[in-house]
Amino acid sequence: MSDQLLDICERVLARAGTNVEAEVTITVGTDALTRFATSFIHQNVADAARRTHLRVALDGRVAESVGNQTDGDGIERLVRSAIEAAALRPIDPGWPGLAAPTSAPSVEHWDDATAQAEPAERAERIGAFVRAAGGLETAGFCSTAGETVAFGNTLGQRLVGRTTSAILDGIARTTTSDGSGHAASVRLADLDGDAVGSEATRRARESAEAGDLEPGRYEVLLSPSCVVNMLGFLAMHGFNARAVEEGRSFARIGEAQFDPSISLADDVAHPMAVGIPFDAEGTPKRRVELVKQGITSGLIHDRRTAKALGAESTGNAVSGAGPWGALPANLVMEGGSVSPEDLVGGVELGLLVTDFWYTRILDPRTQVVTGLTRNGVWLVEDGRIVRPVTNLRFTQSFLEALGPGNVRGVGSDLTLVGGATFGVGAHVAPSLHLASWNFTGGAKG
Amino acid sequence: MFDYAEAAVEAALAAGARYADARVMDRRHEAMGARNGEVEELTQEASVGMGVRALIGSGWGFFSTSDLTTASARRAGAQAAAIASASASVSGPALELTPVEARQDTWANDVREDPLSVPLAEKGDLLSNVTRTMKEHGADVALAGYDAWDTTKWFASSEGHRIGQHIVECGAQMNATVNGERETQRRSYPGIRGQYGTRGWELVRELDLPGNAARIAEEARQLLSAPECPSRDVTDLIIGSEQMALQIHESVGHAVELDRILGWEAAFAGTSWLDLGRIGSLRFGSDLMNVTADATLPGALGSFGYDDEGTPAHPVDIVRDGIWVGVLSGRDSAALAGLRSSGGAVRADGYNRLPMVRMTNVGLLPGTSSLEEMIAATDDGILMDTNRSWSIDDKRLNFQFGCEIGWEIKNGKRGRMIKNPTYTGIGPRFWGSLDMLGNESEWTFWGTPNCGKGQPGQIGHTGHPSVPCRFRGVRVGVRG
Ligand SMILES: [Zn+2]
Numbered sequence: 001m002s003d004q005l006l007d008i009c010e011r012v013l014a015r016a017g018t019n020v021e022a023e024v025t026i027t028v029g030t031d032a033l034t035r036f037a038t039s040f041i042h043q044n045v046a047d048a049a050r051r052t053h054l055r056v057a058l059d060g061r062v063a064e065s066v067g068n069q070t071d072g073d074g075i076e077r078l079v080r081s082a083i084e085a086a087a088l089r090p091i092d093p094g095w096p097g098l099a100a101p102t103s104a105p106s107v108e109h110w111d112d113a114t115a116q117a118e119p120a121e122r123a124e125r126i127g128a129f130v131r132a133a134g135g136l137e138t139a140g141f142c143s144t145a146g147e148t149v150a151f152g153n154t155l156g157q158r159l160v161g162r163t164t165s166a167i168l169d170g171i172a173r174t175t176t177s178d179g180s181g182h183a184a185s186v187r188l189a190d191l192d193g194d195a196v197g198s199e200a201t202r203r204a205r206e207s208a209e210a211g212d213l214e215p216g217r218y219e220v221l222l223s224p225s226c227v228v229n230m231l232g233f234l235a236m237h238g239f240n241a242r243a244v245e246e247g248r249s250f251a252r253i254g255e256a257q258f259d260p261s262i263s264l265a266d267d268v269a270h271p272m273a274v275g276i277p278f279d280a281e282g283t284p285k286r287r288v289e290l291v292k293q294g295i296t297s298g299l300i301h302d303r304r305t306a307k308a309l310g311a312e313s314t315g316n317a318v319s320g321a322g323p324w325g326a327l328p329a330n331l332v333m334e335g336g337s338v339s340p341e342d343l344v345g346g347v348e349l350g351l352l353v354t355d356f357w358y359t360r361i362l363d364p365r366t367q368v369v370t371g372l373t374r375n376g377v378w379l380v381e382d383g384r385i386v387r388p389v390t391n392l393r394f395t396q397s398f399l400e401a402l403g404p405g406n407v408r409g410v411g412s413d414l415t416l417v418g419g420a421t422f423g424v425g426a427h428v429a430p431s432l433h434l435a436s437w438n439f440t441g442g443a444k445g
Numbered sequence: 446m447f448d449y450a451e452a453a454v455e456a457a458l459a460a461g462a463r464y465a466d467a468r469v470m471d472r473r474h475e476a477m478g479a480r481n482g483e484v485e486e487l488t489q490e491a492s493v494g495m496g497v498r499a500l501i502g503s504g505w506g507f508f509s510t511s512d513l514t515t516a517s518a519r520r521a522g523a524q525a526a527a528i529a530s531a532s533a534s535v536s537g538p539a540l541e542l543t544p545v546e547a548r549q550d551t552w553a554n555d556v557r558e559d560p561l562s563v564p565l566a567e568k569g570d571l572l573s574n575v576t577r578t579m580k581e582h583g584a585d586v587a588l589a590g591y592d593a594w595d596t597t598k599w600f601a602s603s604e605g606h607r608i609g610q611h612i613v614e615c616g617a618q619m620n621a622t623v624n625g626e627r628e629t630q631r632r633s634y635p636g637i638r639g640q641y642g643t644r645g646w647e648l649v650r651e652l653d654l655p656g657n658a659a660r661i662a663e664e665a666r667q668l669l670s671a672p673e674c675p676s677r678d679v680t681d682l683i684i685g686s687e688q689m690a691l692q693i694h695e696s697v698g699h700a701v702e703l704d705r706i707l708g709w710e711a712a713f714a715g716t717s718w719l720d721l722g723r724i725g726s727l728r729f730g731s732d733l734m735n736v737t738a739d740a741t742l743p744g745a746l747g748s749f750g751y752d753d754e755g756t757p758a759h760p761v762d763i764v765r766d767g768i769w770v771g772v773l774s775g776r777d778s779a780a781l782a783g784l785r786s787s788g789g790a791v792r793a794d795g796y797n798r799l800p801m802v803r804m805t806n807v808g809l810l811p812g813t814s815s816l817e818e819m820i821a822a823t824d825d826g827i828l829m830d831t832n833r834s835w836s837i838d839d840k841r842l843n844f845q846f847g848c849e850i851g852w853e854i855k856n857g858k859r860g861r862m863i864k865n866p867t868y869t870g871i872g873p874r875f876w877g878s879l880d881m882l883g884n885e886s887e888w889t890f891w892g893t894p895n896c897g898k899g900q901p902g903q904i905g906h907t908g909h910p911s912v913p914c915r916f917r918g919v920r921v922g923v924r925g
Contacts, residue, residue, distance in 0.1 A: 040537030045507040066490035119531030139712035
């Protein structure tokens, strides 16, 4: 497979000729996803995907072209449209040039069985989830994906990487509540339909007949899924060097902007990670420390922002991200030593939150985000879960919530969460106990 | 191309499917973006491929491939059937499809100026010039962009459909961001998502981006020193038509999607507060509220000849005189809900995505007031427009929306500009407070090219006919 793909890269680059800078990424693989709702499989899809992405620069005039045909005609159209477009473009003063040949770390998050998973294997796990719900209505999905990515550029950089991923994610529902269960891994074999279904069912039953709670400031105990949701905003609008360059970011290197218990890195080599070890520009990924014991210590770069800010690309260019800039694909927040159960024990008056929903940023600079809770919220008093509460809306600065003195506990439950906030990558985080969270309204208004 | 589609359908039937359809799709997309006076992004994308659906028992299967040969089409048909068999292993209620006439037809929208044939240099000049103008008038970051799509589809089904469609869409947007000490402010034109339609480049020319660039940059800078939107539990709120389009999309459009109502999106996008048992009697809003889903509106972004199941475009009443009367549906969801026919609202984003219930053009029918009349009739209130943020719960009931700009209204006159305006409410209570509705001259077919739904994710192109509206007793100025 990798030889075939590199061969296509060579053909594209040869067609582009010697007068241009060119880089090409070819992605092939199968994405399959089986969805269930009202306890049966209602949508079940598989896509034999192929994508060719070409970027050319003609004396600093840059254009991109994307196709999905790699026969002679397809390559001809791909190259011609990019070169014709580039010729019409003004010189891009920020064009950083191509990545020089360097090898990528030998990271391979791959499992043959997951890449070749049959629809029946996904259906089996869904069947187990549905049975574990013991008659409660269920909904969710099980996905498997395997992709191989080849990269080549006219400076001679050649890279091939591959990754698999599998996700089982679902809810169980009583007439008054939903509860969720999540699992993600490089290996489908790691996903236990019965365990994930049982977790969702427990959460649904334990959050049934929830009562309202007066909005206001409470401590929170956030699950890894909530924490990963927060990381997406911190990355996109904060650690993204493009946001820093444009003055939209909070990030100030060297300042203690977070609680000392917070350490965060982008690390494709982490044992729980999925993904390939290089980016859309052919830059190898490496571990990038973003927060070290509360101190903002790094930014996420692609080649453009690296050039603009006098830094080096961190290997986080995203194909087609355009004006958004670079995004991390493998955030890892360092876990602590306290089990999630013991974290509950440390809460005086707070809420245990399973998932966030529909989070939207109000001000990128202050990281004020509004959103809702979902799939189970409980009131905790004096270290004990006392009752389920109905979903609440919050309007909260994520930066302030993780600020110095505001993190009371970091869980030992480091978890890979599938499905990142902005669709790029899959991140790893623990549960967090935070001192204050601003709930601004009930779900009823 | 029809031959490939028919080969796939035959193979699916041979593998045991009781119904199958296939859609070959050839789509070109061009997008350009400029920033601070320079064209920064130009992407041209071409994708060709085929998606096949097969139904076995009550289980669906879908398989797509970019490999267009007869052999590959047959394999795709067989694969779709194999996936449908796996679906049947965790199966639900018996599934029928509502009847639809098997047409053989072609359809294309009207295009005066093919957007992909307008010279790239001319399009680039437009974007770089407007971003330069915004920069010169105070923007720290000035962005502008356009998108154009040219899509040809060939649809065939085991019931005898054979439908060819050619749909051209395009549109543009620009925005100016200014950085203050501790905040950023932004103004967008003509809206946060721009304006898009099933039209040619004439749409972009009519927007007159150059004529509005200086104004929005200056407004963004003025917002930095404008007072905050006051916090009030109850006030009269006038909402401009762009923000109303978002209000309709989020709190009406998604709520009346039949797949959500049936629970098919429960784990992801969510469900709906609407209960099918109350269709025809439930009060959604005040008597002034009339909403239709109409895929036949010329030039609107959610228009087509046939949906991706071969159902011809037709207008569907959603809310009549404030009463909820209709839903957005497809052949399978309509049958499950006991409806007689599909609402013709099933579409897929690309050959490799499963057709699903999507908004067509879901919008308000106009009333009798002008915006100026609404302002004149308001003693003490707030006017807001241009969406900035949006959040709504999974039943599409509790929402909080923020706008880019607002003005105080005092004694029937537009007063001071205010920043960070937000409002919040509960769907039917909010719509029930609608007491003035913009007239036909204010009626705009807003187009949203980025409605996300489904797993794997699909981006939908939806239209929202909209007018300015006045609501009474709304909570504004919610802060963190
Ligand atoms: Zn939407």
